Amino acid sequence: MSTPDISAITAERRQLINLAYRMLGSLADAEDVVQDTYARWYALTREQQDEVESPGAWLTKVASRICLDLLGSARVRRERYVGEWIPEPIPDQAPADPADRVTLDESVSMAFLVVLESMTPAERVAFILHDVFRYPFAEVADIVGRTPAACRQLATAARRRLDAAQPSPAPATHLAAVVRNFKLAWEAQDIQALVGLLDPDVTVVADGGGLVSTVVRPVEGAEQVAQFALYLATHAPGMVLLERTVNGQPGLVGRRDGVTVAVFAFELAGDRIRRVWAVRNPEKLGPWTAED
DSSP, X not given: OOOOOHHHHHTTHHHHHHHHHHXXXXXXXXXXXHHHHHHHHHTSOHHHHHHOSOHHHHHHHHHHHHHHHHHHHHHHHHHSSSSOOOOOOOBSSOOSSGGXXXXXXXXXXXXXXXXXXXXXXXXXXXXXXXXXXXXXHHHHHHHHTSOHHXXXXXXXXXXXXXXXXXXXXXXXXXXXXXXXXXXHHHHHTOHHHHHHHEEEEEEEEEEOTTTSOOOSSOEESHHHHHHHXXXXXXXXXXXXXXEEEETTEEEEEEEETXXXXXXXXXXXXXXXXXXXXXXXXXXXXXXXXXXX
């Protein structure tokens, strides 16, 4: 077998970034996984590389197994995390290198990623490999270290979690209109308008990571969330709200003095906002610094 062309190996990078981001919910961690995966490939001898029938499949298997190990340790790390942990939001502006782009579809929406966080590591990996990336269960089994039948059960359990947790996704144009009205009401400090846009059981989850001030527990209920929005408006002078795409969905970005200080993602229930995720942790806002 001929040695794989280096361009064919590096061409797998985008696929690996997309895979690892969905598995881990962190672009920074995904990039580390991909770097580690390539390091393991180049650590092989020429003879070992020649013996690999499909380099792309080999890279996917290694990256997935690294992610599986990281997901186990991530649970321990997140137990020590200050406040709530929210997946790292990504903008729609493509990185300079096309190989680093994450494909923005429903499988990276904040609502989707948050449900993935509730799954066991094996469920999450099996589900993403099979349902999102369409790998057959025989290949998933080789990666996860379970039988194909067991992997099918893992993916089924993961699917049930998603179906139970997520309402039917709202069309992007509808969500954009609701988010725009929310922005206008927030800027106007109109509490009645805010309450009218919120589901009675709305929840706001904020992630500051202990690095910036924010609520460490979810804020629940339309009145409470509206009051919280007004509190932010009066205690964050100079913050400008911009309509932006967050993980492929309409959202808002908060900026102060040209610096991104918050990214907001939304989920609707009918015509009203049911969930708001507010990412304030500056370590998760790196991709937004160059965003226009």
